[in-house]
Amino acid sequence: MNATPSFLPPNKWAKLLPREFYERPAYEVAPELIGCVLRREIGGQVLRAIICETEAYQGQDDQACHARGGPTPRCQVMFEEAGHAYIYFTYGMHWMLNVVCEEKGTPAAVLIRAIYPLDGLEKMQELRPRLAGTESWLGGPAKLTEALGLDRSMNGADLCDPESGLRVETGIYVPSEIIQITPRIGIKYAPEPWQSMHWRWVVAYPQMADLIGQARIRENMPVSKETLPLTGLP
DNA sequence: TACATGATTTGCT
DNA sequence: GCAAATCATGTAA
Numbered sequence: 001m002n003a004t005p006s007f008l009p010p011n012k013w014a015k016l017l018p019r020e021f022y023e024r025p026a027y028e029v030a031p032e033l034i035g036c037v038l039r040r041e042i043g044g045q046v047l048r049a050i051i052c053e054t055e056a057y058q059g060q061d062d063q064a065c066h067a068r069g070g071p072t073p074r075c076q077v078m079f080e081e082a083g084h085a086y087i088y089f090t091y092g093m094h095w096m097l098n099v100v101c102e103e104k105g106t107p108a109a110v111l112i113r114a115i116y117p118l119d120g121l122e123k124m125q126e127l128r129p130r131l132a133g134t135e136s137w138l139g140g141p142a143k144l145t146e147a148l149g150l151d152r153s154m155n156g157a158d159l160c161d162p163e164s165g166l167r168v169e170t171g172i173y174v175p176s177e178i179i180q181i182t183p184r185i186g187i188k189y190a191p192e193p194w195q196s197m198h199w200r201w202v203v204a205y206p207q208m209a210d211l212i213g214q215a216r217i218r219e220n221m222p223v224s225k226e227t228l229p230l231t232g233l234p
Numbered sequence: 235t236a237c238a239t240g241a242t243t244t245g246c247t
Numbered sequence: 248g249c250a251a252a253t254c255a256t257g258t259a260a
Contacts, residue, residue: 055241064241065241066241066256069257069258072256072257073256073257074255074256074257075256077240087257088241088255089254089255089256090239090240090241090242090254090255090256091239091240091241091242091243091252091253091254092240092242092252092253092254093242093243093252093253093254094240094241094242094243094253094256096242097239098241109241110240113241126243129242130244139244140242141241141242142241142243143242143243169239183241184241185240186240186241186242187240189239189240235259235260236248236258236259236260237257237258237259237260238256238258238259239254239255239256239257240254240255240256242252243251243252244250244251244252245250245251245252246248246249246250246251246256247248247249247250
């Protein structure tokens with residue numbers, strides 16, 4: 001990957017996505033999150049990245065969803081207010097980042113599977129030195145949580161709080177033609193039709209790089225006519 | 235309390 | 248292309 005691009009416009013243009021954005025089914029939120037900016041503040045540093053890949057997990061009917069059996073200590077957050085982070089541990093070593101959707105009581109979340117770095121590359125490489133610099137070093141749900149320093153301690157974090165160390169901002173416009181829609185990854189245990197539901201949205205890295213170079217700012221998010229201004233930006 | 239397994243990554247063949 | 252790594256979680260007992 002090339003050096004940190006200064007392609008995106010100044011941070012002061014970014015808007016925090018409001019809670020209403022998340023208060024709908026995950027399969028509606030997931031494609032809308034493509035192109036949005038994930039913003040992390042850790043150790044006094046700001047890390048930013050564009051969301052490239054998402055998956056939707058929707059409701060107790062969805063047999064691939066952690067919440068299919070009702071609330072448990074792990075997935076409790078999915079039943080709570082939308083706009084919070086659901087971060088869980090799996091395979092004995094990996095943390096996964098999700099964004100909680102839907103009204104309280106209806107479990108739903110969007111798994112963030114890949115991001116493209118904008119700012120704070122140095123810090124990300126420090127947090128995740130193994131493959132830093134290679135093309136896909138943030139292309140994978142466990143890779144990005146490591147690079148952003150996300151773990152249990154950020155589970156339940158409010159992504160809509162301007163003071164939060166993890167939040168989501170408006171980003172770039174991504175034409176729907178370049179978004180691939182496929183079945184979800186790693187859920188072969190799930191019965192049909194859930195295993196084959198096309199609830200995964202992907203933009204390939206090279207195409208995302210091109211888009212970021214063009215920096216077409218996405219002015220209007222579908223649900224959020226009113227967005228909250230960001231504060232305290234460097 | 236015990237046990238099977240996973241929204242994965244990596245390295246080796 | 249395949250299998251090991253590694254442990255919290257959930258389900259069963």
